[in-house]
Amino acid sequence: MLDDSTPITLPSPLLHRIDSFARSLLQPVQAFDFSTPRFEAALVPPESVSWRIFKNPVSVFVGGVAAVLLEFGEPRVRDGIWQHSSFRTDPLTRLQRTGLAAMVTVYGARSKAQAMIAGVVRRHDRVAGHTREGEPYHANDPELLDWVQATAGFGFTEAYHAYVRPLSGEERASLLVESVPIARLYGAVGAPSSQAELDALFEAMRSRLVPSPVVLEFLEIMKRAPILPAPARPAQTVLLKAAIAILPPWIRRRLGLGPDWIVNPIERTFVRATAKAGDRLVLPSSPAVQSCRRLRLPDDYLYRSQDRSTR
Incomplete structure (x- = not known):
């Protein structure tokens, strides 16, 4: 059971500034309306564990970085991303699109999420080539898609567990089960659906993961990218x-x-304090709150304990 927490109350001007910053960080390139169509369900239900952990911007960022590092360890995934994306030239926009896609798959209305995923699959069908080691790759290779889905699930779960609040074995299991229908829409038909399957996949990848200059180049780019305001940018490291x-x-x-x-x-103490605060801050423009409004749920629905949220 997730621990109870009381939403943080901030003065309206400060909350508005934080909310505006968060909105511009997530959606400066394209607008996505999480509040429509009214009453349309998402791919996962609002009482899911996924809805609760994805509302936290700090752990989602940390978990997303962890996932990318795991993906870059696999040469075919690494070069499929690095050779066909704008990470080096426009890292912020690339991160924003990736983050928005994650929010849409969890919170977006089902019809919109399915349309977005179908578009991603079509674009991935054109991504193919050879790694710097000479190995062929294709972005829609089910084996690679399974690894990408596994790394994302691992990253978001472990970041929340480490820096927000511990997740029980039951909650971890729920997260994996909740991710399976989404993974299949992407073509990851063998993505792990249990902790045992996840552990087995990581073990199987021992012979595949290799060091690469791309990993350190990615980290250096992320240190300098204008994600946070300049005075706060050291926090990115x-x-x-x-x-x-x-x-x-x-x-x-x-x-x-x-x-x-x-x-x-x-x-570590700083990250935990920031992540815990992020878990209690109800941002009106966030995908989580807008999606709650779409389903006529209270703005703070995801910020209550599971027992209270069902009353």
Whole structure:
């Protein structure tokens, strides 16, 4: 059971500024209306564990970075992304599109989410080539799609567990089960649906994951990208370290993520405090709140305990 937490109450001008910043960070390129069509269900229900963990912007960012690092360890996924995306030239826009896609799959109305995913699958069908090692790849290869889905689930789950509040075994199991229908829409028909399957996939990837200059180049880009306002930009490095900290130790070693990327106790405390606050801050324009409004649920529905939210 997720712990109860009381939503943070902020003065209206401050809440408006934070809300505006969060909205511009997520949707400056294209507008997506999470509040329509009225009453239309999402791909996963509002009482799901997914709806609760994806509302947290801090753990979603940390988990997303962890997922990308895991993906970049697999050469075919790495070059499929690096050779066919704008990460190097326009990292912020690329991150925004990826983040928005994650929000749409969890919170968006079913018809809109299915249309978006179908568009992604069509675009991926044109992504093919050879890795720098000479191995062929195709973005819609089910094996690669399974790994991408597994890394995303791992990242978001472990980030929330480490920095917001511990998740029980039952909640972890629910997250995996909730992700399966979405994974299949993307073509990841073999994505893990249980902890045992996830563990087995990570074990099977031991022989596939390799170090690459792309991993460190990605981290350096993320340190400098204008994600946070300039005065707060040093915090991006701390969040990157927090993402690396939730990777299995053998993967950190395999990817060459050494002492410079170790999160110290003060930094860990900062990330936890920030993530816990993010879990209690009800932002009116957020996908979570707008989707609750679409279903005529209270704005703070996801910020109550599960027991209270059903009353």
